[in-house]
Amino acid sequence: SLSLSLSLSPPPVAQSGGMQLLNRDGHTISHNSKRHYHDSFVCMNRMRQRSLLCDIVLHVSNKEIKAHKVVLASCSPYFHAMFTNEMSESRQTHVTLHDIDPQALEQLVQYSYTAEIVVGEGNVQTLLPAASLLQLNGVRDACCKFLLSQLDPSNCLGIRGFADTHSCSDLLKSAHKYVLQHFVEVSKTEEFMLLPLKQVLDLISSDSLNVPSEEEVYRSVLSWVKHDVDGRRQHVPWLMKCVRLPLLRRDFLMSSVDTELLVRHHSEVKDLLIEALKYHLMPEQRGVLSNSRTRPRRCEGASPVGGAVCCNQLHVFLPARGGQSVVTSCMCSSRPGGGSLFAIHGDCEAYDTRTDRWHMVASMSTRRARVGVAAIGNRLYAVGGYDGTSDLATVESYDPVTNTWQPEVSMGTRRSCLGVAVLHGLLYAAGGYDGASCLNSAERYDPLTSTWTSIPAMSTRRRYVRVATLDGSLYAVGGYDSSSHLSTVEKYDPQSNVWTAIANMLSRRSSAGVAVLEGLLYVAGGNDGTSCLNSVERFNPKTNSWEGVAPMNIRRWVPSPPH
Structure with a gap:
């Protein structure tokens, strides 16, 4: 028979001339490897790519994506709940997902291992809802940041609607602000023409609508109605209540509003037109006539x-x-x-x-x-x-x-x-x-x-x-x-x-005043090097030409000391 004997004895003490290790009670050394997490995830990603130790297969449409439950659960609250609670999926090796794009899911699984993802025009519309579902907020924020950088008049309404659908509140707020700031350009787009009535009313009711004049709001409303005149003509009274007719020029009221058949057809709009004319014809009564339609909107960047x-x-x-x-x-x-x-x-x-x-x-x-x-x-x-x-x-x-x-x-x-x-x-x-x-x-x-x-x-x-x-x-x-x-x-x-x-002005001018009115660029006063000016001229971009208009009564410029 074989007998084993095990005895425990204290470690030998180093002899003279040897290495003394136990000379400080409680002394330790802390080691922290900054590359450990990175190297570990790189290794796990390689294992995923080679299907090593994978314990879950995600099925979406006709695509299969292999992964490790522990990685997915550690990165996504959605998967954490799926694999750690008493759900049937926690015991399964195959799970079918619905309402998520397969390419987006594959990108997000890879992101869980690599912490890297590329957001662009080709994938943002599928990636954002997928990231929202999996509660990968970093990717969701990156998608919102990309969409914010892409805002322009032709797509801002679509981005605003997309943000609203997916509860991206910051993007929604920024896109809505962009729409208000660029309303003139936005109102000429196909996206604007396809807006439902409520959204049009919300826009044209806003005090923050950035327009050079109320005529732009009136024209945008008519364009929207005429895009589907048979289906929208009944909305004209509601729309015109949101147009600030008293802020329209009197000649515009008479020449453009009063002669418009879509306006004349509705008695309610006639009452609004009368209200606007009273505001012009009886200035002493403006305090009494003041209401939400007489309140000026914000004017951006006036010069x-x-x-x-x-x-x-x-x-x-x-x-x-x-x-x-x-x-x-x-x-x-x-x-x-x-x-x-x-x-x-x-x-x-x-x-x-x-x-x-x-x-x-x-x-x-x-x-x-x-x-x-x-x-x-x-x-x-x-x-x-x-x-x-x-x-x-x-x-x-x-x-x-x-x-x-x-x-x-x-x-x-x-x-x-x-x-x-x-x-x-x-x-x-x-x-x-x-x-x-x-x-x-x-x-x-x-x-x-x-x-x-x-x-x-x-x-x-x-x-x-x-x-x-x-x-x-x-x-x-x-x-x-x-x-x-x-x-x-x-x-x-x-x-x-x-x-x-572009074409030179008729006069030399520094420190002049400039402003835009009804599609023309006006330049007034200034200094021509010899005298202060009271002359005024305007530029027509359609003809690339300047013409003089009536001079001011007073010569005007902004004098400055030598510099």
């Missing part, structure tokens, strides 16, 4: 016109206020009865169009002369300028609800005497002076991502340039190139990313 802002046919001329000011308009949500005008210099003032009074608002954090000002949504942006010592790249924005200024991301270049404007929800800064030379560079700011991006430079260096937007393009008008005042004008097309020269 100064010779020291004045033109917004909803309101003309306000600013006398000298003890310093240089740039004026632009911004709808205050805290003042739903109308818009406000802002005078931006060191101290800041707001003009309330309802009370016909100026009042002080919060001062900027930095004093700025020769600053560019524009409005996006419900925020007013002060861009660059000169603080008395140096030209600035800094930017800050004003929130009229909280009466506070907040710093924004600085431009890539210092700029004073620059031109700014808003196009498709982006803030453009062009030309100016950096403290050493006149600039021809330009850049744009995306408030959704808080980033500035350079765009191609203009062909001409311009400071004291004025910038406006018309028909989806950016116009840089006149200015000063450090040797002469300019009559040249350039147009930037964001689609082609190219500046193009």
Whole structure:
């Protein structure tokens, strides 16, 4: 027989000259391998690809996807519930899934092992709902971020509906905001023509609808009705209640609204037309006649016109206020009865169009002369300028609800005497002076991502340039190139990313006022190098030509000390 004897004895103590290991009671060393997780998942993915130790096969349509339950359950709350609760699938080796795209599922299983996935136009519409089902929120967020980057007037309504269907609240909010900001372009798309009545009513009822004039809202409504006139003509009264007819020009009411058969057919709309005409013909009664249809909508990126802002046919001329000011308009949500005008210099003032009074608002954090000002949504942006010592790249924005200024991301270049404007929800800064030379560079700011991006430079260096937007393009008008005042004008097309020269103005102008009205670009006043101007001219993009119009009664420009 075989007998085994096992004795336990303490480990030998190192002899003199040997290695002494037990010289510190409780001493330990911590080891942390940063590559352990990565290498382990790489190995598990290779095993999955070779079908080694796989304990689950996912069936979707005609596709089979092999995987490891522990990996899927650790990455997806959906699979965690399936494989760890007392569900029948927890004991099965084959599971059939429904209502999920097979290619998307395969990509998401691979993502569970690799933490990598590519989101693009070809897969986002199947990947997002699949990620939502499996509760892979990181992939879901990546899909939303991609869709947000793809927003344009032709697809924003579809993306908004897609976000609503899949409960992507942040994307839904951003897409809806985009629709409101770009309503004029959106209203001309096929997506808009196919909207149901309720969604059209919701859009045209919004105070935040960004339109240069109420005529655009009226035209969009008629276009929507005429897209299916037999099925939609009965909706005209409901639609016209949301169009702010009192804000239409009187001649437009008579020539376009009153003569429209779709309007004249409904007695309810005739009553609305009478209400609008009363608002025009009896200005002393406007306080009594005021209602939701007389409230101006938000006006985005209005530009100064010779020291004045033109917004909803309101003309306000600013006398000298003890310093240089740039004026632009911004709808205050805290003042739903109308818009406000802002005078931006060191101290800041707001003009309330309802009370016909100026009042002080919060001062900027930095004093700025020769600053560019524009409005996006419900925020007013002060861009660059000169603080008395140096030209600035800094930017800050004003929130009229909280009466506070907040710093924004600085431009890539210092700029004073620059031109700014808003196009498709982006803030453009062009030309100016950096403290050493006149600039021809330009850049744009995306408030959704808080980033500035350079765009191609203009062909001409311009400071004291004025910038406006018309028909989806950016116009840089006149200015000063450090040797002469300019009559040249350039147009930037964001689609082609190219500046193009257009017809020269009739006069050289720097520090002029520019504005767009009824598809024409107006330029008023300015300096031609020898005198201050009161002349006004307008540009017709269809004919690429300028023509003079009636001059102002007063010569106007924004004088600046030597720089």
